[in-house]
Each structure stands twice: as C-alpha cells, then as structure tokens.
Amino acid sequence: MIKDNTVFVGNKPVMNYVLAVVTQFNNGAEEVAIKARGKAISRAVDTAEIALNRFLENVSKKEIFTSTEMIDTDTGKTNVSSIEIVLAQSK
Amino acid sequence: MIKDNTVFVGNKPVMNYVLAVVTQFNNGAEEVAIKARGKAISRAVDTAEIALNRFLENVSKKEIFTSTEMIDTDTGKTNVSSIEIVLAQSK
Numbered sequence: 001m002i003k004d005n006t007v008f009v010g011n012k013p014v015m016n017y018v019l020a021v022v023t024q025f026n027n028g029a030e031e032v033a034i035k036a037r038g039k040a041i042s043r044a045v046d047t048a049e050i051a052l053n054r055f056l057e058n059v060s061k062k063e064i065f066t067s068t069e070m071i072d073t074d075t076g077k078t079n080v081s082s083i084e085i086v087l088a089q090s091k
Numbered sequence: 092m093i094k095d096n097t098v099f100v101g102n103k104p105v106m107n108y109v110l111a112v113v114t115q116f117n118n119g120a121e122e123v124a125i126k127a128r129g130k131a132i133s134r135a136v137d138t139a140e141i142a143l144n145r146f147l148e149n150v151s152k153k154e155i156f157t158s159t160e161m162i163d164t165d166t167g168k169t170n171v172s173s174i175e176i177v178l179a180q181s182k
Binding site for chain 2: 061083
C-alpha cells in the first residue's frame, strides 16, 4: 500500500485537484493529504468537499491542520497561512 | 462567562476580524468560532493564525470543521464550501 500521498492545491481549476485525490485513492492510498497556502486554501477545502461528496466512498476527513509559514518574496519575508486536510480510508 | 461566540468572516480586511476575535476573548469568552464560506475561507484561516500568533495568549485551536452548504443564487442552487475554526482558552 502507498502511504502519505500529498496533493498541493494551487491556481488550477478545482476539478484537477479532485481528480488527483481520487486517483491516489484508486491507486491504493490509505491516506491523502491536501495542502494549500494563501488564497488557494478555499480551493483546498472545495477539493476535499467535492471529492468526499461526489466521488469517494468509505473515505472521510481524518484531520485538518492550519499553520503559518514564512516565505521569501521580492519585498522581504512575509507570513502566509496554510492548511492541510487529511482524508483517510474508513476502516 | 459568555460562551459560543461566532465571528463570520467576509470580504473586509482581515484585521477587522482579528480584532473581533480578540475582543470576544477579552470580554471573557471561553470559545470563539470563526466561520466563513467560499473564497473567504482563506481569510478565516488568516484570522485564526494572526489572532493566535500575535494577540492571544493561552488560546489554542480546538477544532476545525469543513462542510458543504447549498445556497440559492439568481441562477439556481449551488454548493459552497464552509469552514469553522474553534479557538478556545487553554485550561
């Protein structure tokens, strides 16, 4: 079994990420982590909700974490919020 | 003690919501729930992170929920993701 797969959510259409998540479960993943930073956070939540409600059976939200990351930009360091939503096969 | 306070995060600058959360704790709230829908979700995470990292002591994230809500629009019903971040006084 493959463990600890991660899907990074960015600025592409949400269905791209939903497909990535569903594919990982179909390939035998027991858990998939959906991660995003900044404005993509809302798209990460959409990804998890759509995958769970429309595509995945026997999978549920296991944990949700939020944190703050410091990133370098042209104008210096800045803080950005991040989220990690872990989906897991129900036993 | 006041319980079960809620701050709804929308499209205003994030510090407005940070101030609302901090004020509720300063007024004696034991828990404050930060809620948002759609694109405001990332701002809700920012609100929680900024409040915790810069303003609040002895307060921590207690729970994070995400869900899907059906809302009516001009063009019919649509689904929108929502988040609820519960901050609570540490014992």
